[in-house]
Structures are given as structure tokens and as C-alpha cells.
Amino acid sequence: xxxxxxxxxxxxxxxxxxxxxxxxxxxxxxxxxxxxxxxxxxxxxxxxxxxxxxxxxxxxxxxxxxxxxxxxxxxxxxxxxxxxxxxxxxxxxxxxxxxxxxxxxxxx
Amino acid sequence: xxxxxxxxxxxxxxxxxxxxxxxxxxxxxxxxxxxxxxxxxxxxxxxxxxxxxxxxxxxxxxxxxxxxxxxxxxxxxxxxxxxxxxxxxxxxxxxxxxxxxxxxxxxxxxxxxxxxxxxxxxxxx
Numbered sequence: 001x002x003x004x005x006x007x008x009x010x011x012x013x014x015x016x017x018x019x020x021x022x023x024x025x026x027x028x029x030x031x032x033x034x035x036x037x038x039x040x041x042x043x044x045x046x047x048x049x050x051x052x053x054x055x056x057x058x059x060x061x062x063x064x065x066x067x068x069x070x071x072x073x074x075x076x077x078x079x080x081x082x083x084x085x086x087x088x089x090x091x092x093x094x095x096x097x098x099x100x101x102x103x104x105x106x107x108x
Numbered sequence: 109x110x111x112x113x114x115x116x117x118x119x120x121x122x123x124x125x126x127x128x129x130x131x132x133x134x135x136x137x138x139x140x141x142x143x144x145x146x147x148x149x150x151x152x153x154x155x156x157x158x159x160x161x162x163x164x165x166x167x168x169x170x171x172x173x174x175x176x177x178x179x180x181x182x183x184x185x186x187x188x189x190x191x192x193x194x195x196x197x198x199x200x201x202x203x204x205x206x207x208x209x210x211x212x213x214x215x216x217x218x219x220x221x222x223x224x225x226x227x228x229x230x231x232x233x
Binding site for chain 2: 030031032034036042043044045046049050053055087089091094095096097098099100101102
């Protein structure tokens with residue numbers, strides 16, 4: 001099974017800060033990597049698919065990069081609505097997939 | 109507007125059974141592959157099961173294989189998850205999620221573009 005390790009598990013930041021979350025796969029997943037945002041009490045929402053393609057309607061301050069085993073999600077200027085938990089998902093083993101443990105972004 | 113709405117969650121004793129439903133609208137349900145994903149309280153996401161658009165292919169996480177059954181009724185626009193032999197560790201919010209695909213070069217990358225709001229399953233005596 002492919003394991004996904006997300007770091008950090010949580011971070012504190014201020015409005016306007018730039019933050020980066022990383023996700024490491026236990027083996028090469030090329031760019032079969034998606035990112036989701038989950039606000040408290042809500043369902044996950046797709047942010048980025050295929051490692052770097054922004055889902056329609058997602059603000060351009062979100063960006064994704066990486067390939068192989070190392071991936072990152074960057075939020076360039078944190079807004080109040082961005083305080084949430086972020087999940088990466090490998091889907092190289094489709095239809096099986098694995099999520100990372102999540103990164104909670106909190107207000108400092 | 110695409111909508112997915114789960115129902116059927118509740119409190120069940122260990123060893124018991126439950127059937128979850130997901131009602132889909134706003135898209136041609138029979139053209140899309142679907143999934144169930146769960147999230148234990150305060151924890152991360154776990155993919156549970158997949159079914160192809162025609163029901164010809166199904167797949168399960170090892171943690172539920174042999175106990176859960178995914179199915180769909182394209183005429184009704186509904187997805188189901190039959191859960192038997194429930195255990196305390198099955199306690200979670202269960203989401204249905206639609207699969208879509210990105211095609212780029214030699215790659216065909218799936219992603220979950222729409223999710224329902226979830227239904228809570230609690231397994232406890």
C-alpha cells in the first residue's frame with residue numbers, strides 16, 4: 001500500500017501569510033495527487049488535481065507543485081476563509097486511493 | 109447544480125447492519141463512477157469503496173472488504189452502501205463522492221470533484 005505523509009499536522013499563521021504544506025508518498029505516484037480543503041463541520045472540497053491543476057472556482061492564491069514522491073500545496077496570502085484542514089490524496093492505485101493525515105491551518 | 113445527499117446513518121450495535129443511501133442530482137448519474145469515503149470523528153479521510161458507472165466494477169478498502177457492499181440504481185440516481193458486521197472502528201461520517209478525470213498526455217488522473225454533506229454512523233452498545 002502507498003502511504004501518504006503530510007507535514008506539518010498543524011500550523012498557525014496570520015492573515016496575509018504565505019504557507020506551504022507538503023505531502024510525501026512512499027513510492028512514485030507520478031502526478032496522481034489531489035488536494036482537498038475541509039472547513040469545520042463541512043465536507044471536503046476539491047482544490048487541486050493532478051498535482052498542480054486548479055479546480056474551477058478556486059482562488060489563484062492556491063497552487064500545487066511536485067511529482068514523483070514529493071508534493072506541496074501553497075497558499076500565497078492567507079484569507080479568513082482559508083483556515084481549514086487540508087488533505088492530500090494519492091490516486092495512483094485507482095480506484096483505491098489513500099489520503100494523508102491532514103494539515104490543520106489555524107489563526108495565530 | 110450537482111448535488112449529493114447521504115442518508116441512513118444512525119446508532120447501531122456492534123455486529124449490526126446499516127444501509128446508507130446517496131441521492132444524486134444535477135448531472136447524468138449513470139455516466140459517473142462513484143465512491144464512499146469515511147472520516148472518524150476528529151481524524152483523517154479514508155476511502156472505503158468504488159463502483160463504476162455501469163456497476164461492472166467494484167472495489168473495497170481492505171478494512172471493509174467482505175463486510176460492506178457498494179451498489180447503485182442508475183434509474184433512481186442513487187448510490188448505496190450496505191454495511192454488515194459493524195465494528196466500533198467503523199464509527200465515522202460517511203461521504204459519497206463523484207469521480208471525474210483529468211486527461212493529460214499519457215495520464216488519466218481521477219479526482220473527487222463533488223461530495224455530499226455526509227451521514228454519521230455510530231457503532232456502539
